[in-house]
Amino acid sequence: MATTTEPAPVQPARVRGPAQDVAGLGISRALGFVAPALLLIGAFLVFPAVWTIYIGITNYRLTGVEAVSPSIVGLSNYTKALNDALFHNALWLTCLFVLGSAVIGQNILGFALAWTMRRARPAVRRTVEALVLLAWILPSTVVAYLWIAFFDRDTGTLNSILGTQGTAWLIDYPMVCLVLFNTWRGTAFSMMLYSSALQAVPPSQLESARMFGASGWQTVRDVVFPHIRGHVLTNTLLISLWTANDFSPFLLTKGGPNHESETVPVYIYNVALQGGELGYSSAISFLLLIANLLVALLYLRLLRRRS
């Protein structure tokens, strides 16, 4: 190695020469490349988000007296949220939803699919992958119909299969249904991410483990998982955030029955539209954003600890 003579860690006196990146782009042109995207993101994502934060400290509603002259109410929307049993309920349900459908459902099913499909016959693999992806790309409104039909009380497919005519799944077990639904809907992403992650696991390591007589589970735990830990965390982070902000439960249950499946985004929607309380709903949105941030930071910490 070339490290025998300790290289002096001085910053070189940068002389102007050809651009240093591979395509000769240069910093200024690179900024030009990034600018349109940043502009759009700034205008249609960051700006509304900041605005939302502002609305969150007012008692703004779209109609009524407060529409004319909304007043700044400080943090009272936030204190209200902290005492709002329905918000607590929504938060709890969101946690269940994320935990059940993303962290456990999509993650595990996605990994299982990626893991088993690796060695499956191409025809089998293509069919299964196409089905899983189809579930992912169908428009959500259409998907909502599919699942309402699936769970239907009278003529639903599930009841026909199980012979449990008359069981109102969406009423009796709303969260279970949502978790199932979202697992079905989102597994494709985890599957794709894990299949590409698994390609990065050197086959020789899997085979080594096999040579030592390790069982499938031992191999996954001792060899595969440490390799794809980063991917697992990134994937879990992404799907958790997406699931936490997912609005499609509304299409299935509208939050019902009796708030039993009212996750935070659905609650926000109901507060904003049914109640018209935009100030309050913005405050809750902001709380959700903070929660997302906290979760993301936690994941990032875990990720960093790895190295």
Place this chain on the structure above:
Amino acid sequence: GCLGSSDSGSGDTDANRNADAKKVDLVIGANSVKGGKNSAGAEFTQDVLIPKFVEAQKAKGVDVTVKFEGDGSDDEVYKQKLALSLSNKAGPDLISVDGIWVGEFAQAGYIKPLTDTVGDTAKVDDWDGWKQIQDSVQQLGMFEGKRYGVPAGTDGRVLYFNKKLFQQAGLPADWQPKSWDEIISAGQALKKLQGVTPIQINAGTAMGEATSMQGVLPLLVGTGATINTDGKWLGDSPQVRQVLDLYKQVYGSGLGDPVLQREAKGRDKSFAEFAANKIGILLEGDYFWRSVVEPKDGVAKMADRDTAVGYALIPASKAGGGVKGQDFVSMSGGGATAINPNTKFPQQAWELLQFMNSAEMVKASLNGAAKITQRTDVNSEVLAGDPMLNFVATKVLPVTQYRPGLAEYPKISAALQQATADVVGGKSTDAAAKSYQTAVEAAAGSKDKVSSN
């Protein structure tokens, strides 16, 4: 400012602006769209009303272009979109709003009294159409005693019953209960039939406002109370508890199917079950008769509707126990058409509004169908052939009540729905009523705005 219309400043306030314009553009906005479920309304506006109006104006030498902006969506979403437009001083010139939004929109300054917009009090008040609209119906377009819009049709609620099932249960075909107890006893008789849900009264949060309109509110007025009296909202009170007790009785003793009330599509389901002769008694509006079990185009057709479906007035809890001492009660809803205060052509918009509500146009809008319109002259003509609608127009409308058009109403309504959901879900009346009180207080903003006698 960042939030809506806090600065009303620069808008053109001259009511006679562009009054003499020879080239006029108007836009009508409504939550109906061709091919949607309220297709007929959109079709009428686009294919009949607009051409006719354009023609009439042409005769006067004015070149008018009228556009129809139809939406097809959830009422709440439509309302939000409309409010957003209005708060930005935009939106259609004529807007159709639900009666209960009039108050909130007026408070927000999105709509103004017609006299303000048109500028000339006489011009508005002298419209001959007002005479044809019953006072109770005019309430739909009014707020704090001022006219904000012209009502656009109304409806009423009754108890439907399945005569075939009644016959099997040995109940009369001309059933008319006079108290809640009679409903319950009819239900108990029906309960003996196999596979029949005796009574279905909307409850729960899943079907939203349907629970209030086709459930709690008609029952509540049957106890003699109204949800808002003199600016105070009704809180945890004997009347509310009485209503909740009834729910408890129906759904706790197997007279009703609680699951139906919890499903997102539960109302559609109950329609289908009624049409399939599986529900005995159903509290619904005349919409049910016109569009659901209608033999030709209904969504749950009943070929033998005219013979098989009976209807009765909703009784007060006991004779004379209803609001204003009535024996029978009902709730009504309906929309109104208002003028966007920011229209470029206020005078022409008012003309269009009048034209739209002329006897000729109102009749044309029905396109041969029977429906309760805002105009009595039209009603007496078109409802003659439909005993049921005639029944509503003549027997129900006189005893009916409207919801208060206040911004807090939706939350109060939600609280009522929640209370029924609690009861149907198994909570005690007491507990449900108590949490109702809390919810109402939060919705009203302060304890003083709530009465709990």
Place this chain on the structure above:
Amino acid sequence: MVGIDIEGLATVYPNGVRAVDGLDLSVADGEFFALLGPSGCGKTTLLRTIAGLEPASEGTVRIDSADVTRLEPGKRGVAMVFQDYALFPHMTVSENITYPLKVRRVAPATRTAVAERTSGELSLQGLLERRPGQLSGGQQQRVALARAIASKGKVLLLDEPLSNLDARLRLEARTFLKKLQKDLGITTVFVTHDQAEALALADRIAVMQSGKLRQLGSPREVFARPANTFVANFIGSTPMNLLTGTVASGGSVSIAGGSLPAATGSVPVGAEVTVGVRPEYLTLSIGDVSGPSIRGSVVVAENLGTQSLVSVECDGTLIGVTVPEEHEPDPGATVVLTASESRVLLYDKESGELLARQPAPVG
């Protein structure tokens, strides 16, 4: 006797490639056995079939006299070192070494003991707590060996174990490997595509081509008497000269405008043959010589260290010959090439098989 016996073995991939195609082979107890061949000839596949990582399509594999053809890899008593070592990057060296034991639920204390003993044998004592990423290539290789040894396989399989090391390290590791194998006496099959490596290390070499065995023998046999032109061309750090010639009378062959002595044996005079002679076995001289020889002119010379490889153009064909560095001729010089009779091999023109079975040159 922990030998390996392979009979009629074929391994067919799902895409129809017969990567191993009817092979018979025996590896003796304690032998250091090399599988040699060009890329894609099926060496790795054969090794993996022995290990059980690829299912055999035909034939049997016997290890220690037991038929293991249908056994799971973990149950065959073989240990394998992969080309990239397949060390688990997230485990320390000691965890890596003892992982095979952990899989078998051996008690931690025993595991530590094994780690210590094995690391001692392979001079890894100071490194037990490091991770593979913190080791040099040579150290990684030794850890992989230590792990294979700790797994207590009766047979050690190595797939190109040296190819990931840089040139200098490879030479050291090669010597180390040979010494270790001799010390442990463990039966070892080892895959390489580098003929120099196979020659240097192996007790016996199997040369493969397209899934088939082309020659089996000691390094010396394979080098000095390649059984066919394929092996002839493959073995040797400089390629063997393979030229078309005609058998002449008097024990010589005419090639490239000249002739070389050859033990023609029963090959009829006038027959066309392929004549093979290694650059190392040709002698280059300037000026006339007696006896059969070829005359040509020097084209280019490449420095090989103490030797130079000189390409000589003789009657239109290029013939390579090595000369000591101090005798490197100038390009363009006219030179004469000669060879001793025992070094000139004759191959069948069509089949490429060695023709006359001459006695092997003295070793």
Place this chain on the structure above:
Amino acid sequence: MVGIDIEGLATVYPNGVRAVDGLDLSVADGEFFALLGPSGCGKTTLLRTIAGLEPASEGTVRIDSADVTRLEPGKRGVAMVFQDYALFPHMTVSENITYPLKVRRVAPATRTAVAERTSGELSLQGLLERRPGQLSGGQQQRVALARAIASKGKVLLLDEPLSNLDARLRLEARTFLKKLQKDLGITTVFVTHDQAEALALADRIAVMQSGKLRQLGSPREVFARPANTFVANFIGSTPMNLLTGTVASGGSVSIAGGSLPAATGSVPVGAEVTVGVRPEYLTLSIGDVSGPSIRGSVVVAENLGTQSLVSVECDGTLIGVTVPEEHEPDPGATVVLTASESRVLLYDKESGELLARQPAPVG
């Protein structure tokens, strides 16, 4: 004269690594120049700095006498072949070859002509319509060369062009490359970490270590008289024996219990030195010999083809010596090693630099 002149060149990466560290170098017109060194010594960085892909932190690069230090890569008149060839996967071979011309907006007709001529020179005629993915490694390498040649650079830069080829192919490609370079006469700088390749191909070799030049010279010089122990150890297919010895009187050094003749020159008697002698230059004999010699016993022998590398243990140190295959001694035999005086090199014990400037051995 299309030479390359490098003066005081340093390339520092943003992370502070001085990958090239003050280098002076001249490459003559038409020369085949090799940059040789272990992994990470800065060869690639130097090449990329010449090409302009890395900015020089200090010093100047002159090509064809013009200072190009601050010029865009495309304006320096250099052509480069990358280690992975960097053939554009979406273009056919012919499109790949003519891409440099397309960039310069050369007319399509001319481009086709160039593609045909160049592909002819590199025997790629049949492959023009294929895509890189459908070519073998050797073919890909030739396409990359063809593309570089078609770009009409005055200087050709090659980064380990042979390392992706398998052993046999590498030998062929090596001869091909050398011949091509001689035919075209194009100034070529070529990076490798394989000393055999550098020796075989280059007109001159620069040996680098840690971004610095350690020796510059012809293959012969570098092989026979490494300027320091680093180069001594790096060059040669078998490692040079580097042993600690003491200068004795009478032109000899005592090492490993014996002694060897050496031109001690001005080195004082009794001084400790590092003695370097290649295994190829040691002679092994059985029985007594006259003059300085070392006695030891044979440990292990590795077959190198026509030669064997014998490790001899002499007074506790291992010394390697090559013998012709037919003279390979048995392990355990007692042998005597001798060497000619001119082959024994003395290096400073501390700095590792060559001590006495003896005359170069006759070439």
Place this chain on the structure above:
Amino acid sequence: MTPAHVVRRIGFYVLICAITLFFAVPMLWLASAPFDASPGLGVHWPDWTLDNFRETRAHPYAMHSMLNSLLICVTTAVAVTAFAALASYALSRVRLPGRDALLYGLLLLSSVVTGTAAMVPIFVMMFQLGLIDSRFGVALVLTGGLLPAAIFILKDFVDAVPKSYEESARVFGASTVQILRDVVLPVARPGLATILVWAFVNSWGNFLVPFLLIRSIEKQPGAVLLQTFTDEGGSANLSVIPVFSLLFSIPVVVLYLLVNSRYGFRFHGGIKS
């Protein structure tokens, strides 16, 4: 094959079948209901008919809304792909200050877009920009929302493209534009295709943004219309919904199949940690 092996094989296939069923069964409705004379919420062997299709074709906006959807989604997908490609290329190849923070910020933002909350600001802003009732405006908003995730995923693709391609072209004297056009773009095509599909699929189903920003029903996309069939007061029109759902799904599926067969629809390097 040992018996244990056989058992494991069988177990494996049973598992595969179960998973396949799990994913396939809910989709059956889409295969049966459109062709059923009396479509309902439930799957049964259809009473075959094409009447539903006729009825859907007769619907005044159904077919037109598809065109609007196409217009909006193609614009969005192309814009997202183009801008994300530019940005991710620059972020991958040039060390811009604050690059990593920016990427993580984007990643977070990408997942924190809650439509309902940002509704008011977006409407007011678009109103001020005069982009109400404009399909282009809708495409802009959708583009802004999809860009962060697109950049994040696409940067991964670009990172996987060997730099030697560009360097090699650069040594030949190719200008930056030439490098991007001739080398980077073609090589990154599979990644771009994946992002294109992804952006298309995501904008295809979006309901709230077009609903809020578009006034004229003639300009509304299919997602809004489908919502109309469902939500507008009253009960669902079950003869049109299944057919429309089916038709509405076809473009995404076709696009996916096209891209999948040409480039393979997957993440190349995998989103790295």
